[in-house]
Amino acid sequence: MADVVAEQGRRVSSARPRKATSLRNMLGRKSTVAFLLTLPLILLIALLVLYPAFYSLYLATLNKAMTKFVGLGNFTFLFKRETFWMVVKQSCIFAITAVVFKALIGFIVAHFVHNIPGKKQRKWRGMLLVPWVIPPAMSTLAWLWLFDPSYSAFNYTLSFFGVGPIPWLGDTFWARFSVILVNVWYGAPFFLIMYLAALKSVPDQLYEAAAIDGANWWQKMWYVTLPMMRNIIAITTLFSLIVTFANFDIVRILTSGGPLDTTHLFATWAFQVGIQSSDIPLGACVSLFMVPILAVAAVFILRDVSKRGNEA
């Protein structure tokens, strides 16, 4: 403001009306323009992301009817429930197993696609990315139908190999297997495309140099490809870990947490507790347990991003 006033004073003698000039000066100033351009973004983040996030913390300290402050009562209540620990366990099993398999499949398929000569590559890439494009709620319905107990296409096919009907979604082990399988199916193309982009950015000269030095396939992979891809692998894995950990659609449609709550993740359990049983504070409490994991992953990703920003 100070320099606006100063400028006003200097221009008093000018012929133009004073008010219009100062307004135009202010609008013309870089910081004002920048502020106005980012204002909608700031408002959106503040009102619809930051405020709800803190509001969630407040909600988690109320009793079920939301009339009384109970402090950490909801948290201690959760710690005493067996289902809560099952959800913690299942969320970790689900996220870690799914991310490991997604990363592995993505890595392997990316190499195969990278091997294919130029023109055909586009066609394969297009086909293999389809699971990522279909809305997960829709594709999970197709999986639900494939897993159907009585008319399951999978069980029909398996019966030809003499393998008895598998209770895909009715048995704890198979239900866990199924939700992870669907998540891997949905998420692997994301890794594939990231790794493919990373592979393309490795300069050919490095491989040529390695070949001249007599490096075999494993050595090229270990000393050239992996170090060059390390950043992308780390960032993609961490990012996927966040998304997988917070997954809702797949488990909700496939099992709704069953059998006996054994496939619940934080998100689906929070939905069941908070919305379906209308215990909003407890639901908020459950979903808040995702925060520490998300925060750790975010710190690592951020460190990586800013490191790269400095290099550029």
Place this chain on the structure above:
Amino acid sequence: MSTLTIDKAGPTRKLGSMSRDRAWALRWSYVFLVLFAIFFLTPPVYMLITSLKSSAEISAATNPWWVFHPTLSNYVELLTSNQFLRFFWNSSIISIVVVIVTMLISIPAAFALARMKFWGSATLATGVFLTYLIPDSLLFIPLFKMLAVIQEFTGVTLLNRWYVLVFIYPTLTVPFCTWIMIGYFASIPKELDEAAIIDGASWLQTLLRIFIPVALPGLIAATIFAFTVSWAQFLYPLVFTTSIDQLVLPVGITTTLIKGDVFNWGQIMTGALLGAAPPLVIYAFLMDYYIAGLTAGATKG
């Protein structure tokens, strides 16, 4: 094959064996790619197969992987039912409005963050990225309660209204779109806009006349991303809307076509396929932009 012959003409024996290795590597690549393609494409193909079957054929104990009496009755039934068209309409209008809102917010913001260094701009850019990492499953309960409280105080009905989603979805799309637009804008040579400013263009003119045309590929990528995300969103509409006329496609199909334990699989699969169609069609034509958008988020600093 051409690489093979070129390599064979090479001077040493060593090179010849390398080319043979390469040919085998290529063959194995195809074998495994076919296997993975089967794994990746089975559910959508099965959707299509089931959608062409009558209920009688679905419950018959015949080979589920083949259609013996193809029929379009599922499509006719769905496309003539008001419910399904209503869901489709809700989804379309929400996604289109969300794309517009997202662009209106993220393009100016990305421009300011990429080009106008101001107090707190670095922090804000990082903040945008962090917001992108906050999932919907963390915010749906407080947002639900917020809508209920606002409804209580102002008397404006917010819960169970599809248009509320238009305000909520940008929290998912804007951070990512801003983030990739920052990357695209930052890659535009500084000389371009400096020349424009020297010629007397205002910031707004610089944005409209230079940045938007030059960064059009990034803009298309962001648009596709915003559309796909709003089209696929399942959690927020499931929590915020309940009446049949307010539902969007994913929620509508999962809640109305499944009645108790009765699954009308023919119609569910048809609905799912039709629901998957718009993103698939967009992707078929604009795949390269979509991939560019996906990778830009993580590969551009």
